[in-house]
Amino acid sequence: xxxxxxxxxxxxxxxxxxxxxxxxxxxxxxxxxxxxxxxxxxxxxxxxxxxxxxxxxxxxxxxxxxxxxxxxxxxxxxxxxxxxxxxxxxxxxxxxxxxx
Numbered sequence: 562x563x564x565x566x567x568x569x570x571x572x573x574x575x576x577x578x579x580x581x582x583x584x585x586x587x588x589x590x591x592x593x594x595x596x597x598x599x600x601x602x603x604x605x606x607x608x609x610x611x612x613x614x615x616x617x618x619x620x621x622x623x624x625x626x627x628x629x630x631x632x633x634x635x636x637x638x639x640x641x642x643x644x645x646x647x648x649x650x651x652x653x654x655x656x657x658x659x660x661x
Contacts, residue, residue: 565602565605566653568598568601568602569602569650569652570650570653571598572594572595572598572599572649573645573647573650575594575595576591576595576642576643576649577642577643577646578591579591579638579642580639580642580643589627591625592625592627595622595626596622596625596626599618599619599621599625600619602614602618603619603622606618621645624641
């Protein structure tokens with residue numbers, strides 16, 4: 562399995578688990594892993610000259626970064642988690658369709 566697909570699936574699952582009643586430490590861990598994961602995805606997209614994806618991944622890395630908390634409220638963060646998780650999974654399917 563390609564590392565990019567594994568990162569996208571892992572991040573999506575982590576975001577979906579944020580919908581449950583988890584301890585605060587879990588959310589901090591997710592924010593750190595999202596920063597690292599989106600940073601890596603941005604790096605790989607840059608290697609493939611996909612500048613629009615680089616911009617999107619950097620924006621997501623900044624949104625989820627753990628150093629300066631962006632206070633959106635629980636309901637909005639839940640919506641962001643679902644949208645980003647679904648988009649990550651959809652991007653896997655779209656990439657597979659482009660290859661075939």
